[in-house]
Amino acid sequence: MVSHRVALIAATCTLLATAAVIASAQTTSRVPAAVAARSIAIDERFAEDEHLKVGDRVVISGDPGAAATGSGDTAVIAAITKQGTDPSEIARDEYRVRLHLTDLQRLTGAADRVDRFAIRTAGGAAADSVRASINAAAFGFHAYRSIDVAVGTSRTFQVVSRFHHAIALITIVASGIFLLCILLLRVEERRRDIAALRLIGISRRSVVWSVVLEAALISVVGSALGTGIGWLGSLLINWHYRGVYRTPLAFALVTPNIVVAAVVLAIGLGVGAGFVAAMRLVRTPPLTLFGR
């Protein structure tokens, strides 16, 4: 008999309750015959790992030691559910089993108790007034808007997002310096060409424009390549982490906004660096650039 820690959820439209632990067995011979079978739904990861399928019988219990003693209630697997895309569950390597509310209440000894109610209201404005009226009348419990609960449970990902932004900032600084350095070198390599252009009468403005245009072109080509590499990278990242965490969640997204921001940033940095490098050269007398 294999024992697993799982979250048990009462599957009704409005009520949820959680407990932890289930002992499972694939063979019906171990199931106490006197106990009436209940129907449950298990998540696809659990089904896959334990080779369970619809119609199999398992033993469930709210007591972690039930697997050892052989006690517990019989249940029939009535459905296999897809895993939800809730990011707050990602770090918890936990199976989900759904039961009828009354079954879970009986199993956990929490008769006529629930953890929370979910209420559907007629529109967003009604949600606020219903919440206010519940909180004014309720004693011993509190009503929250779904959005507030979602914000609370997604705090982990807000932290990760802030961390990514900070890393991105450092990367931008590093790439900005790198770009400035490269463009400075590229422009300085052509100091004699620029000196010749200045000596034959090409204006400083034209020289600066030509350098800036070149820098902009390099940035556009570079950012197009970068976007392609980023898109391929996101495919790789999603493929890898979806496998690691066994979730349908998307870990990396290349959205139009992100592409626009990256391209604008790259062109801005490139043009800025090109301008600085060009200005440095055109301020130097042409003969000095020739080394005289």
Place this chain on the structure above:
Amino acid sequence: MIRTLAAASLRRHPARTILAILGVAVAGALLLDMVMLGTGMRESFRRFLLVQGFQLRIAPKGTLPMDTEATINGASALLRTLRTNPDIIAITPVLGAQIHVLQGTRAITSFAVGIDESTEADYQLEAGTNVAAPDHIVGNAAFLTAMHVHRGDTVDVVTGFDPQLRTYVGRRRLVVVGRGRFFYTSAEQPVAAVPLATMQAMGGPERADRVSLVLARVRDSANADSAAAWVDRTIPRVSTISTDAAMRQVDERMGYFRQLAVILAAVSLIVGFLLVTTLVTVSVNERLGEIAVMRAIGVRRVHIVQQIVLEGVTLSLVGAVAGLGLGLVTAHFLNAILSDFPGLPATFHFFLFQPSAAARSLGLLVIAGILAGVYPAWRAASLPIAGTLRREAIA
């Protein structure tokens, strides 16, 4: 002479040199941060688990320590069985539960642990005294703040509280005797410790002989994994996890940060390498004539190579040293961001400075600097002297 020539070459274009050093410094800072993240998080977690030297955590079957409200029945028998193993030299049971402190019509919620006063391992006393009597309670700073109490005050504590009916299973008046820093809970979460017997008694007959977790210390000469296997075999109603097994689970679940660290460290190293290579290559191209003259007057090829490699190493070394300082500042900043993870214990750090991590980062950057100088140095040393001089003269 080699050092003088290398220094002169770097001084010739100060803006370029400063930019290269800056670039290497930022790359070095990111490299140090990622090495700190990759190794520090693991080390921090190991220290966190071994803070009081207990290598085994025994939880209800199928659960992780204090992850659910499940408890182990027959705690006394469990402890007696554990004491029969000569490799286990210390045991401390813990019972966790939610408590409510009644203040007039209000009931303030907190988490509390029932501990064995003689072997407790959950907190470090910051002020006052440890729990030594059945009516003693020690809270963390968040607990004292939330309850508006100070050391010496008495609190009215209940367990199994039903806020609707205002009924409870157990009730005690406890004296706050100390303030502690709890290792396994976040600093902002109110948490308190009371004697185990008090907590069990407050839970009613159902909790009389139950614990949530047992920590066990294994003698140094024994294998903790073997001891964990013995416990699981001997007491089937529990799951035992050793520090090494917990570390393996952390490696598996927190692999994201380690992989991110490896990728970003590799990227920063490549950026630093490319920057120095480009700079040294351009610098060599600009003075091909000078190098040819040096070769023509008898300077040996190896000295040319040494000079150019030295330029690359100098850029990398100076940039790396600056990067170490910058990296420590950014690591502090990044750690502050990640410390906001909900429920993260105060003793846990993602970025942990270790001299070995700094030495590794510095070493990697210096190696990158040496490699960066190799190609331009080889190119310069293999120049045909006469042809180069003629080309430079015409130019």
